[in-house]
Amino acid sequence: MIANVLASAGPGFQxxxxxxxxxxxxxxxxxxxxxxxxxxITLISWVAVALxxxxxxxxxxxxxxxxxxxQFAGESAYGLIRNSVAREVLGHQGLRYAPYLASLFFFxxxxxxxxxxxxxxxxxxxxxxxxxLLAGLTYIMFNYIGIRQHGLVPYLRANLFPPGVPWxxxxxxxxxxxxxxxxxxxxxxxxxxxxxxxxxxxxxxVFALGTVYxxxxxxxxKIFSLASFAMAIVMTxxxxxxxxLQAYVFTVLTAVYxxxxxxxx
Amino acid sequence: xxMLAAGGEPNPLIPNLGExxxxxxxxxxxxxxxxxxxxxxxxxxxxxxxxxxxxxxxRAEETQAEARxxxxxxxxxxxxxxxxxxTIRDDARADAERITEAMRQHAQExxxxxxxxxxxxxxxxxxxxxxxxxREIGQLSVDLAERIVGDSLSGTVARRKTVDRFLAxxxxxxxxxxxxxx
Numbered sequence: 134m135i136a137n138v139l140a141s142a143g144p145g146f147q148x149x150x151x152x153x154x155x156x157x158x159x160x161x162x163x164x165x166x167x168x169x170x171x172x173x174i175t176l177i178s179w180v181a182v183a184l185x186x187x188x189x190x191x192x193x194x195x196x197x198x199x200x201x202x203x204q205f206a207g208e209s210a211y212g213l214i215r216n217s218v219a220r221e222v223l224g225h226q227g228l229r230y231a232p233y234l235a236s237l238f239f240f241x242x243x244x245x246x247x248x249x250x251x252x253x254x255x256x257x258x259x260x261x262x263x264x265x266l267l268a269g270l271t272y273i274m275f276n277y278i279g280i281r282q283h284g285l286v287p288y289l290r291a292n293l294f295p296p297g298v299p300w301x302x303x304x305x306x307x308x309x310x311x312x313x314x315x316x317x318x319x320x321x322x323x324x325x326x327x328x329x330x331x332x333x334x335x336x337x338x339v340f341a342l343g344t345v346y347x348x349x350x351x352x353x354x355k356i357f358s359l360a361s362f363a364m365a366i367v368m369t370x371x372x373x374x375x376x377x378l379q380a381y382v383f384t385v386l387t388a389v390y391x392x393x394x395x396x397x398x
Numbered sequence: 399x400x401m402l403a404a405g406g407e408p409n410p411l412i413p414n415l416g417e418x419x420x421x422x423x424x425x426x427x428x429x430x431x432x433x434x435x436x437x438x439x440x441x442x443x444x445x446x447x448x449x450x451x452x453x454x455x456x457r458a459e460e461t462q463a464e465a466r467x468x469x470x471x472x473x474x475x476x477x478x479x480x481x482x483x484x485t486i487r488d489d490a491r492a493d494a495e496r497i498t499e500a501m502r503q504h505a506q507e508x509x510x511x512x513x514x515x516x517x518x519x520x521x522x523x524x525x526x527x528x529x530x531x532x533r534e535i536g537q538l539s540v541d542l543a544e545r546i547v548g549d550s551l552s553g554t555v556a557r558r559k560t561v562d563r564f565l566a567x568x569x570x571x572x573x574x575x576x577x578x579x580x
Contacts, residue, residue: 150407151407151408151410152407154410155408167415167416167419168414168415168416169416169419169420170414170416170417171420175417175420178420178421178424179424182424182425182427182428185428185432186427186428186431186432189431189432189435189436189437190431190432190435190436192436193435193436193437193439193440194439196439196440196442196443196446197443198443198446198447198450200443204443207436207440208440208443208444211436211437211440212440212444231437232429232432232433232437232438233429233433235432235437236425236428236429236432236433237429239428239432240424240425240428240429257421260410260413260414260417261410261411261412261413262413262414262417262418262420262421263417263418263421265413265418266413266418266421266422266425267425270425324411327410327411331410
């Protein structure tokens, strides 16, 4: 794809577009009428998953009372989500959800970080499928827990008819509450992560391709390729921040939604 | 972005079902592996560490409690010993007082007895002296009367009766038994 851009660099700069995210499939098959395409983004996701599993399984092998360096790293990484997200947001019962929240966080983080790893340089979360899946899981989870804990009707009543509101206001409040809890929550969760990764990749691609393009310009504008290159480097660090932050935000919001479903009366 | 994608390009906000399923499988594999192989081991390590720390604290607390108990025992024994010593001292003091008192009393009794005996002896001697004196006075009186009246009067019964009467009168005056007759 980059080669394509390079080849067509002569006539003018061609900005990277949506087709960045639709690379040629390496393999395709159809199962039960569903089309599966294995692309390099799919492979990047698998590598991310393999790295996370490898790190944690190695770190947790033969745990010691006084941890070694790797065990300490693994425990700290897990403890970050366990203590400052699961226990902080969900209270003591949150420890039950700590493994899920930690899995979610490190899955998102590894996939996000792939956006700045050389040779990968695109996050699988920049395709809507993955954030939509994860947000869908969160959605199913918090609704299931809420209904299991309080029963369907009390759960819906608590969400749609918040207490302490004069009844005519329900005409206004109930549709807003419904939209905000049952529609906007999962959509914003998915879109926030997806859009950050999508835009981040385009940003990096613009500056990277810009650097290459400006170098190919036959006049002194070549020197601007340095500025473009510097921006690409700065943006890479910026992206690292965004990637970590978005993984954290997704996990914290999932915990907050779970807490909301559990605590409603 | 959406607007740009409206042409011939695919809409990036429409997820591909196949991708979703592949993602689900990847996430499930990751979740399963971590929740089976990694996180429980970490939880066990946390628990073991907490246990080790709390166990250490508990042992320290036990040792402290033992030390406190021993100290209390020692203090209690000291107090007991002190009380006992005081009791013994008090007893000894009481004993000494009792013995002194008894000895004093005994001495008083003894002195009283000695005084009484002395008085008794004195009374006996006085009585004896009085009787002796009376007899001699009687004799002296007779002698005196004989000398005054002369030899004519002596030897007759009448004279003897006069003397006896005189003596009896003397007895009545002094209140002493008729010893003069003997």
